Each structure stands twice: as structure tokens, then as C-alpha cells.
Amino acid sequence: MAKPRTAPAPALELLVHGVGGVTPQQMLDDPRTTLVTGDATAGIHRRTDDVDAEERPGEYGDRPVPEAYCWSGLTSGNGARALWLILLPFMIANLAYWMRPAAPRRHRAQVVYSVLARLLALSLTVLLTAAACELALDLVAWQCAGSPGCADNTSWLSFLAADSGGWWSTPGRRLVVAALLPVAVTGLLWWLSHRTWSAYESASP
Template sequence: PRVQSAPGEQPALELLVHGVGGTTPAEMLDDPHTVRVAGDDTAALYRRAKDAPPREEDAPPGEHAPPHADAPPHDAAPPREDASRAPRPEADAPVQEAYVWCNLTSGDASRALWLLLLPFMVVNLAHWMRPRALRRPRLVRLYGALVRLLGLSLTVLLVAAACEVALDLTAWQCAGTAACAEGRAWLGFLSPHTSPGDWWTQPGRRLALAALVPAALVLLLWFLAHKTWSAYENQRPLPASTDDTGSAPDAGATATAPAHEAKVPRDTPALARPGFWYGRRI
């Protein structure tokens, strides 16, 4: 059943989300004329053109001018009405909004590299799933320290596994054994048995070259994490319009403080905190 708004209130918002198969905004909203109201080419929210909120360029000249400015000319194009304020045929009908996310799961085979970040995603979930602990700051700090220690241990474990394969098994044992190196042509330049006297056959140089593998793995993790943050989490919190008591700021204030500078009540859910969707410490 649809959510209906109470008399005198703005219409409710009905969010439509498609399945794994994907679809188009026109099919979801049953209207060929749709407008993207938020998001990008990867994932976005769409409304019918008649339901879309007014855009900045639709405002007539002088609308954002000071109160003493002249009125806009009569031939100016009227702004597009906001569906949440404009009269609707059905007073209690919600405004439908379609969330299209099919591009999040489409792409080439390189998208499988994101699986490397899966263990670290679980650690992030463990941080945000912390039970409420009001008036227990030491317990909260201890929990955060343990979660960060777990994330660090996962990083060390992954790099240590790469070092075991690249440095120990390949550069030290296999390249230093004639039976192993002779059957692998790509390893011949590191083996003193197949390439005696070569510069790379020295044990220290073999290990230094093999150390590039775990270093490249760390750079790959950094690249994937940075690309993920830039694409999906690079949204700074909006300026805070209210303080922690819910009251509006003073009229004489020249600018509102950023959301991360405003005090957040301790009992605020994690999803409502300003830094949850930012992806960086604020």
C-alpha cells in the first residue's frame, strides 16, 4: 500500500527500486519524460518531469536578488513548479522517485578486483555496527581501537601472504634450485643455475626484485580504495542548519557551520551521522 500524507502536509515520497536485471527510469515511472534529480551516470534518482523540483536556471531574473531589487519582467519564463508544493490531482498521492543503480554491477572483468576490498568492508561494517554504549567513552574508544587493529592485521596478513609467495617460494627457493628453475623459463634470469654470472642471480638482488610484488599489491589496494571513495563517497556533509537541540541558528549569523563541526547527540544513529557517507575522518 502507498504511504499517504496527512492533510495539509507535503505529499509523501514513494521510492521505486528495480531488481538485479535493471531497467530504465521511463519504464519504472511509466512516463517517457523523466528528469534526473540526483546522482550521476553510475546511480541516480529520477522523477517525472512534472514532479521534478525547480532548477536554479529555471528561476526568473531577480528572484535571488535582495528584497529591494526590482521585480522580474513580465515576459520572464515562469519557474517549474515543485511537485511537493504544486497542487496535484490526488491530494494524498505520493511523489514517485525511481532509483536506477544497474550501472553499479555492470562493467568489464577488472571489476572483480573489488573483491580484494571485501575483507576491509567487513571491518568497516564492524565499526558502524557497534552497539550503543551511552556514557561509556572508554569502552567506545577500546572498541574503535580493536576494530582498527583488526583492519591493520588483515592488511599485514595479505601483504605477508604476497611476501611468502613472491620472496620465499619464488625468488629464494625456486630460483635457487636447479630442478625448479630449469622448468620455468620466465624464472631463468634469476637462477644461478640457468644464468650463471648474471646480475640478477645474486640472492639479495633476487629478493629485492621480488619485493616489488607486495609493494604493487599495497599500491593496488590504495588505488582501489581511493577510486571507490572518489566515485561513491566524495560527498562532504552539508552545512548544519540546526544545532544539537534542533533549533534554528541565530538570524545574525553570517554563515552556518559545517555539519562535522556541529555537535551530534550521542544517541544519534550511525546512518544519521554527518560523516557516515563521507568515507573520511571529519
């Protein structure tokens, strides 16, 4: 006895708006829409009547199910969004790790590739932190604050100037104050990466 034929899943029609941005209701020409996946920043919407389209493929036939991808939230916000550019080198390192050639997980080439990719990401973190240390500890706290000609022309360094006789004017204390910059840079990296992970990577596909 032949098995009854099941209707194939309906095709999907993805609608993407331009830079101007429109609402899902306008894109789908329906006042009732439902968020299928994503969030308020960027997400895919369907008509409410089409949410369970995969369970009713026979009702659609050759007609595709329209979905609206709204991404206008990615281009709006305050100036602090520019801080995400700091993570760009780390994003490339992350992509390099996930673009490793297909091979068994325990294969020697896979292990070597994974170790090298992680070392690359670690070197980027060390490089950025070392640059902050060079700027704050060496150029500012040690050289500029220790030189009367430089410190006298920089009002915000007056309390660190070596010839001011203040409590913070000794070399060790100047370096302690300057060390706050690399600590802040490291904290900023952690905060940005934590927000990214919480918003986009914490949920399993």
C-alpha cells in the same frame, strides 16, 4: 488564533527494476526525467515535474511521488570489476567499526571498540601484504629461483635462477625483484580504496 495547517510532505513510491534493467523513462512512464541523487552507475530519478514535489505538497494529496532507482550500472562493466572483491574483508572491518554500540564519543568503551576495530583493519592489511611477501620473496625468489630443479622448469624465472650466472641471479637482487609484488598489491589496495572513496564517500550526506 489557530495556526493554518500545512499539508504533510507527499509520500514516496520507490520503483526498482529487475536484473534486466530498464531506463528511468520506462519505469516512470515519462520521457522527461531528472536525476535526483546518485550517478550514472546507480541513481534515483524523478519525473521532471515532480522534482520540487516537497515544495508543493498540497498538489499531491494522497498520491505518492514515484521515484525510480536504476542500478543496472552496478552489474555491467569489464572483468576488472572483479578486483573489488579484494576489498570485501576491509568492507566488513569498516562495517564493524560503524556498528559500534551507541555511547558518547569519549566513553571508554567507545574508545576501546574503535581502537580494536582499527587494529583489525590494520591486521587485515598486514596479513594480505605478508601473504604476498611469502609467495613472492620466499617461495618464488628464494626457494624456486635458488633451486635448479624448480628454476629450470619455469621459463619466466630463468633470469633469476641462481645457476644462470646473470646479474639478477644473486639472492639480494632476486629479493628486490620479488618485492615488487607486495608493493604492487599495496598499491592496488590504495587505488581501489581511493576510487571507492572518491565515487561514493567523498560527498557528505
